[in-house]
Amino acid sequence: MQLQIVDNAASRKLFHKVPHLIYKGDKNWAPPLEGMIEDTFTPSKNPSFKNGEAIRWVLIGDRGELLGRIAAFINYDKANTFEQPTGSCGFFECVDEQQAANMLFDAAREWLKERGMEAMDGPVNFGENYVNWGLLVDGFMPQGFGMPYNPKYYQKLFETYGFQMYFKQFSYHLDTTLPELPERFWKVAEWVSKKPQFKFEHFSWDKAEKYIDDFVQVYDNAWRFHEHYKPLDKDDLRDFLKSAKPILEPEFIWFAYHEDEPIALFVMLPDLNQILIEMKGKLNFWGILKFLWLKKRKKMTRTRSLIIGIVPKYQRSGVDAAIFWHLRPVMYRKNWYKEMELSWAGDFNPKIVALYESVGGKHTKTHYTMRYLFDRSKPFQRAPIINAEKVSDKK
Structure with missing residues (x-):
């Protein structure tokens, strides 16, 4: 398997092709507009680049087949508000192979680590959190616009790598x-x-x-x-x-x-x-x-x-x-x-x-929303609950 950085028209085409292979035949999936995705990674169109940076990869198998994709990004204004400086990964798509997922996660982790990050959130957006934020774990039905949809096995890929649940996001109908x-x-x-x-x-x-x-x-x-x-x-x-x-x-x-x-x-x-x-x-x-x-x-x-x-x-x-x-x-x-x-x-x-x-x-x-601590010896802490003293545990 080989990682390829997305940095030209040909690799961008591969980046957008990956989800169509993953979700082939899945009637619940609504393909996002490629132009909207590209805007996310265009400095002139995404204000997160004012004090941030991003990179993308696609993963190609030994026979030339597409296996997955991922992006890593840092918004430095947000990254340093956490106990551990925290970057992010997102736009993750992958076949049901842990080795392939690990290569994608490793690439994002090492890139973030080189830039001083000590933790990685994912799968999230390079921008505000009202779109492309979170891993679907329950309710595998058509999603509202901007709410992520993914195969059930993604939870296993994230957790086996070492990601832990940082907070839950509920949707009500x-x-x-x-x-x-x-x-x-x-x-x-x-x-x-x-x-x-x-x-x-x-x-x-x-x-x-x-x-x-x-x-x-x-x-x-x-x-x-x-x-x-x-x-x-x-x-x-x-x-x-x-x-x-x-x-x-x-x-x-x-x-x-x-x-x-x-x-x-x-x-x-x-x-x-x-x-x-x-x-x-x-x-x-x-x-x-x-x-x-x-x-x-x-x-x-x-x-x-x-x-x-x-x-x-x-x-x-x-x-x-x-x-x-x-x-x-x-x-x-x-x-x-x-x-x-x-x-x-x-x-x-x-x-x-x-x-x-x-x-x-x-x-x-x-x-x-999942979090991975680069120092595996550090204790993991969930997102603090607002007014925690007035809240009973919500399962």
Whole structure:
């Protein structure tokens, strides 16, 4: 077996070919757009390169067959917020052979180690965590856009190498066609939404920069207390809005205000995977026409929440319920959307888990973010739970 660095058009083509071999015949897998993957590894299009670097490999067998791929990357702003400087690996795909997986993991580990890293997280994204983050371990069904899908045997490949579960990510599904959701929740939501000191409004393109500023203010105030907090880069948001514009529904992005100060946000997108699954990862001229045709025919019937954030001072105020109160008539009006995926509820954040359960969400999928310590003698510690003293153990 031989590792080849991805550094030209031919090797990039091999990198994108690997998953099509791994998932051949798997109807649950939606091929990601190759252009979106390439943007991740293009310094001019990924703000993570401002203070970071990345590399990719493909693994080729003795007979010239493709066996796997992996990427390694470091965001130095984040890496040094951990006890051990921590880099990452991602975009991992591999045949069911531990030796092949080990070669890929070894390549990523050695590259990170040479750059001063002492641990490796994976499989994760070189960028924000709302896409391409985590290893699917339960709920092998079609995933919401940006939520990773992988064969069941990947967990064995990671754990046999020595990765351990750093935290869990839960996804909840909500059937939006049900006539009534938990009544107590909606009563609280209506009561809060009508308080004069609170205001709720959805995103609009003509005020995009204002909402970017509001998003950053909420995000920074909501996550500043977290042990590994890193301020949000506005360029990340601008890139997200630009890339998501073809599918973004302004009424799926909500902000809450107290006395005109932004205090909460909620972002949801139509599930692009329902279209990508028919496009084979390509977006050429005919692919664009097919995309527009499928969108017009309302092929996307699911949505996926990307993030909900509330400034700590208001986390018990009921503004989260009030946001859903304002979202509910939107979902009734756009009734071709039948299902909502409330995703990325980290087990370290029990408040979000409780919110998704209180609105009627059913736990359907679990992803793991894994960590590998280079010094195998060091004790492994899981991600700290927020407000741990108030949380019972969640299995």
